[in-house]
Amino acid sequence: MMEKKALDKPKIEILSQKDRVIFKPYGLWVARTIRDVEQTCDEILEKTYPKFLIFDLSKLEGFDTAGIWLLQRTIKKFEDMNYKVELLNASDSFLNLSAQLNLYKPSFEKVPVQRSFFEDRLVNIGIATKNLFDLTVNLIVFLGEIAVGSFDVLKNPRRLRMISIFFHLEKFGLNAVMIISVIAGALGLVLAFQGEEQLRRFGAEIYTINLVSISVVREVGILITGILVAGRTGSAITAEIGLMKINQEVDALNTFGLNPMEILIVPRILALIFIMPILAFISDIMGLLGGGIMVLISLDVSPKLYIYRIGEAITMGSFWVGIIKAPFFGAIIGIVSCFEGMQVQGKAESMRTCTTRSVVESIFLVTLADALLSVFFTKIGI
Amino acid sequence: MSNNTPVISIRGLSTHFGDHIIHNRLDLDIFKGEIFGIVGGSGAGKSVLLRAILGLTTIKHGTITILGKDAGSLQKIMKNQLQKHWGVLFQGGALFSSLTVGENIQVPMRDMENMPKDVAREMSLIKLKMVGLNEEDFHKYPSELSGGMVKRVALARALAVDPEILFLDEPTAGLDPISAAAFDELILTLRANLNLTVVMVTHDLDSIKRLCDRLAVLVDKQAVVGTLKELIQDDHPWLHEYFHGPRGLVALSELKE
Ligand SMILES: Nc1ncnc2c1ncn2[C@@H]1O[C@H](COP(=O)(O)OP(=O)(O)O)[C@@H](O)[C@H]1O
Ligand SMILES: [Mg+2]
Numbered sequence: 001m002m003e004k005k006a007l008d009k010p011k012i013e014i015l016s017q018k019d020r021v022i023f024k025p026y027g028l029w030v031a032r033t034i035r036d037v038e039q040t041c042d043e044i045l046e047k048t049y050p051k052f053l054i055f056d057l058s059k060l061e062g063f064d065t066a067g068i069w070l071l072q073r074t075i076k077k078f079e080d081m082n083y084k085v086e087l088l089n090a091s092d093s094f095l096n097l098s099a100q101l102n103l104y105k106p107s108f109e110k111v112p113v114q115r116s117f118f119e120d121r122l123v124n125i126g127i128a129t130k131n132l133f134d135l136t137v138n139l140i141v142f143l144g145e146i147a148v149g150s151f152d153v154l155k156n157p158r159r160l161r162m163i164s165i166f167f168h169l170e171k172f173g174l175n176a177v178m179i180i181s182v183i184a185g186a187l188g189l190v191l192a193f194q195g196e197e198q199l200r201r202f203g204a205e206i207y208t209i210n211l212v213s214i215s216v217v218r219e220v221g222i223l224i225t226g227i228l229v230a231g232r233t234g235s236a237i238t239a240e241i242g243l244m245k246i247n248q249e250v251d252a253l254n255t256f257g258l259n260p261m262e263i264l265i266v267p268r269i270l271a272l273i274f275i276m277p278i279l280a281f282i283s284d285i286m287g288l289l290g291g292g293i294m295v296l297i298s299l300d301v302s303p304k305l306y307i308y309r310i311g312e313a314i315t316m317g318s319f320w321v322g323i324i325k326a327p328f329f330g331a332i333i334g335i336v337s338c339f340e341g342m343q344v345q346g347k348a349e350s351m352r353t354c355t356t357r358s359v360v361e362s363i364f365l366v367t368l369a370d371a372l373l374s375v376f377f378t379k380i381g382i
Numbered sequence: 383m384s385n386n387t388p389v390i391s392i393r394g395l396s397t398h399f400g401d402h403i404i405h406n407r408l409d410l411d412i413f414k415g416e417i418f419g420i421v422g423g424s425g426a427g428k429s430v431l432l433r434a435i436l437g438l439t440t441i442k443h444g445t446i447t448i449l450g451k452d453a454g455s456l457q458k459i460m461k462n463q464l465q466k467h468w469g470v471l472f473q474g475g476a477l478f479s480s481l482t483v484g485e486n487i488q489v490p491m492r493d494m495e496n497m498p499k500d501v502a503r504e505m506s507l508i509k510l511k512m513v514g515l516n517e518e519d520f521h522k523y524p525s526e527l528s529g530g531m532v533k534r535v536a537l538a539r540a541l542a543v544d545p546e547i548l549f550l551d552e553p554t555a556g557l558d559p560i561s562a563a564a565f566d567e568l569i570l571t572l573r574a575n576l577n578l579t580v581v582m583v584t585h586d587l588d589s590i591k592r593l594c595d596r597l598a599v600l601v602d603k604q605a606v607v608g609t610l611k612e613l614i615q616d617d618h619p620w621l622h623e624y625f626h627g628p629r630g631l632v633a634l635s636e637l638k639e
Contacts, residue, residue, distance in 0.1 A: 030544065031491065031495045031497060031505075031542075031543035031544055032466070032495055032543075034495070034497050034498070034501055035496065035497070035498055038498055038501055064543075064544035064576060065505070065508065065509075065544050065576075066497070066501065066505050066543070066544065069501075069504065069505060069508060070501065073504075093574070093575040093576075093577075096571070096574065096575045097571075097575040097576065100512075100571055100575065101508060103511075104508050104509075104511035104512045105508070105511075106504065106507035106508055106510070106511055106517060107517060108504075108507070108517075110516070110517035110518065111507070111517045111518075111520045111521070112517075112518060112520070112521055114521065346525035346526070348479040348480065348525070349479065349480055349523075349525075
């Protein structure tokens, strides 16, 4: 085994005669041994020899294109140093393949140069600026297209894709109920636990109920729904539409004279607008339930009293303040995720950036909208 | 070059997806140095057969031996390091979308064979030119290539480290006739000089006529094997339709009396 290895190992035997040097390559000159081949070649290139060089290939055990290329490269380098080089005992297949390789000799100067690190950064800043600008323009165009698409649908309600809407209602709604319930419930629980700890110091622990119910109904329930839907459903929409772009499905729709806005985008946005209030309502209930469990355990009130106090704490106004935000959030998430999906182009790489952007932007905009609406509702005194 | 030891030997291969049986006790031998064609209707199981040989599909029954070593599952193939002996061109190209053309071709060179960087770069350029692309394409991403170019890059990647066995799934489908003919010639030169064994799935009758030493036709979940001349005489209805249909008549006219 060891002997076999030694035989296979590429090396070059050097035989000096009076006016010439004979190189005899041994072993396997293939991709697998190419490191050794390169080393051997570099070694013989370092010395100086008489004018005539001969490569005797009779002992060459095996070769492939990589091996031949290195041999050719070495010979070329010798020739550039004004040596006369001759090949001896080359097999037919060596010569054939060698000739074939000569046809494909690459010219390295034709490979486009890549930019240096610093240039690259500079160009990237430029690209980012341009992208931001393009994105803004695209977003405005997109909003316009949605408006036109929605208007077309409104003018001719039969064009409304009811089946598609119901399909998406189920996908976005039913399947999200579980995760939203669990998280809203847990948040209610934590809120009650922390609130009760603080309020007990003033002997006002009974107001935990007010704290929990008002914060859940006005803020936490809807906000957590918005964030979860943005992460869960928004990313799914972007990926789905992005894949359709890559597969040229969107182009195919256009060739049938169908408007992708009408078929892909409007149903999704409408479904999100319809489903968000329902999800927000469920989230409220689950938040109150979670808070209730905590309150019942630590405050020793009866369920009946808990419900009664909730009724006193939250007005109808507070309830609607929470729910009324839901369709806005649905629209934001729908528009952002569909928009980012349509921005996907060709590469799988762009799918990644667009999905990330979709989630980040939706969550950011949902939170921003929540803050603005909260301030607004407080100012007008609801 | 001993012509009687099979490079790939398949015995009693059965594969299925759920209730859908794709191959039923299929036998096949592929010999060293030959160009072996696999033909059959769409959905006949050509790609699945290739995947089974490559260990990408679990097989239900049967054995697959490659270069005298046990194959048939990815574990066995890994253990016997069979991957080093083959190159694969997938039907859709399967280029790594996050790597450039040059990097794609260098994956087997650098990561499998540990070639030095400069040699890998030179070799990848040579392979790129070999398949008819040029230096300008070196830094392009797969998404910037046309369908035919993707095929060529995928072929360059399959040829990257001069495999002993080359698997091609519909290599000329989607190429223009001139490129397809050039592709045929390329395969012939490589086979003649590198001692390559080629296993190709193809529908292209011109390619089959020019290249294939023997063929396997997948019909009725089995493989009918023979040379093109023999198979033309076969009177199985599908074979008859395939070789004597309008397209077969044109492409193979001079082979028939
Ligand atoms: N992953 C899979 N799951 C289920 N069925 C499959 C799968 N891959 C292939 N098939 C089925 O196996 C059959 C053979 O497929 P394939 O080998 O790709 O056909 P072809 O001969 O056209 O290459 C087809 O009927 C296909 O539906
Ligand atoms: Mg196939």
